[in-house]
Amino acid sequence: MExxxxxxxxxxxxxxxxxxxxxxxxxxxxxxxxxxxxIGLLGPSGxxxxxxxxxxxxxLKPTSGKIFFGKEDVTDLPPENRGxxxxxxxxxxxxxLTVKQNILFPLQNLKGKDKLSKAQMNEKAYxxxxxxxxxxxxxxxxxxxxxxxxxxxxIARALVKMPRVLLLDEPLSNLDARLRLQTREExxxxxxxxxxxxxxxxxxxxxxxxISDMIVVMKDGVVQQIGKPQEVYDSPANLFVAKFLGxxxxxxxxxxxxxxxxxxxxxxxxxxxxxxxQEVYVGIRPEGFVLQEAGAFHCELNVVEVMGRxxxxxxxxxxxxxxxxxxxxxxxxxxxxxxxxxxxxxxxRKVFLFHKETEERIDFED
Ligand code: ATP
Numbered sequence: 176m177e178x179x180x181x182x183x184x185x186x187x188x189x190x191x192x193x194x195x196x197x198x199x200x201x202x203x204x205x206x207x208x209x210x211x212x213x214i215g216l217l218g219p220s221g222x223x224x225x226x227x228x229x230x231x232x233x234x235l236k237p238t239s240g241k242i243f244f245g246k247e248d249v250t251d252l253p254p255e256n257r258g259x260x261x262x263x264x265x266x267x268x269x270x271x272l273t274v275k276q277n278i279l280f281p282l283q284n285l286k287g288k289d290k291l292s293k294a295q296m297n298e299k300a301y302x303x304x305x306x307x308x309x310x311x312x313x314x315x316x317x318x319x320x321x322x323x324x325x326x327x328x329x330i331a332r333a334l335v336k337m338p339r340v341l342l343l344d345e346p347l348s349n350l351d352a353r354l355r356l357q358t359r360e361e362x363x364x365x366x367x368x369x370x371x372x373x374x375x376x377x378x379x380x381x382x383x384x385x386i387s388d389m390i391v392v393m394k395d396g397v398v399q400q401i402g403k404p405q406e407v408y409d410s411p412a413n414l415f416v417a418k419f420l421g422x423x424x425x426x427x428x429x430x431x432x433x434x435x436x437x438x439x440x441x442x443x444x445x446x447x448x449x450x451x452x453q454e455v456y457v458g459i460r461p462e463g464f465v466l467q468e469a470g471a472f473h474c475e476l477n478v479v480e481v482m483g484r485x486x487x488x489x490x491x492x493x494x495x496x497x498x499x500x501x502x503x504x505x506x507x508x509x510x511x512x513x514x515x516x517x518x519x520x521x522x523x524r525k526v527f528l529f530h531k532e533t534e535e536r537i538d539f540e541d
Pocket of ligand 1: 187188198199200218219220221222223224225226227378
């Protein structure tokens with residue numbers, strides 16, 4: 176099911192006596208979510224992710240704008256008539272009911288032509304349980320399950336009616352690191368198997384990048400960029416997006432473009448053709464540094480962390496806006512710890528320039 180958001184805006188009245196303006200939780204959001212895809216809604220706390228999800232679910236009414244499921248305008252449709260499945264961070268299972276009864280619950284309220292026989296309901300409940308691999312837990316109560324198992328029950332309950340759209344709001348936040356990894360892979364598998372259009376809210380960029388077909392990066396209610404995870408990582412639209420994606424995070428410097436060369440401090444670190452002379456923000460991904468004896472970029476070496484798969488070189492530079500500069504290089508490199516200065520060359524496609532005022536990315540040719 177394709178989901179279309181058309182100039183979607185949600186304002187909340189300000190409760191602050193000194194600040195009377197409304198809170199604009201979602202600001203003019205337009206996007207066509209293609210059928211059968213998994214979309215990651217990503218951004219820092221308070222950026223409007225949950226509000227967007229609640230608008231799609233119908234739990235909230237937009238201040239303006241429209242929502243379509245396929246050709247159908249669902250803007251004024253109550254949540255129960257939208258054909259959605261919802262999973263929240265706190266699974267909200269009924270503690271006194273068994274797993275099976277929890278999964279059956281949404282089916283028992285069906286009325287009229289949708290009403291199912293007991294046998295049909297059981298069959299559907301077992302199908303959903305099988306999908307999330309909890310068939311053997313059907314007779315247990317939620318209190319007798321691990322966090323990950325409870326979350327799977329919540330997903331089965333959301334899937335049992337085969338919703339048109341599946342909405343997941345931080346579904347993995349309550350799980351420990353290993354279980355998060357496993358469960359996010361499962362969500363991906365389930366989504367691929369069912370082909371249900373799925374919108375997944377998270378503030379964890381790695382989580383969103385790893386399982387989404389497309390990510391939507393939001394800030395202060397405004398969409399910053401929409402695209403395939405790799406595309407957004409490789410071509411961030413602005414400084415915010417560049418900073419938000421990537422672990423370890425991108426290194427940010429103040430730099431100067433002068434006669435087609437990029438300077439960081441005194442060092443002419445890269446050719447940047449087609450950019451007017453100006454002061455810029457420079458973003459360099461940790462993997463954008465190459466250890467070079469005669470490299471143009473000088474930093475003060477702090478420490479070298481051997482991570483097993485690669486080496487993290489931690490240094491400082493006066494022009495850096497972060498306390499340290501972090502470079503990730505291969506283990507075949509040897510860093511001379513006796514030398515107080517470390518010198519790098521740069522990989523041009525891992526270096527981004529941003530306008531000093533607008534913070535939009537500036538394209539260049541190397
Ligand atoms: P988090 O990751 O912390 O859940 P979020 O990105 O999901 O954050 P939202 O919950 O959508 O953010 O909130 C967006 C903005 O709208 C925030 O500034 C929040 O304070 C505000 N907001 C949300 N719900 C209401 C409400 N009912 N009344 C007033 N303001 C609200």
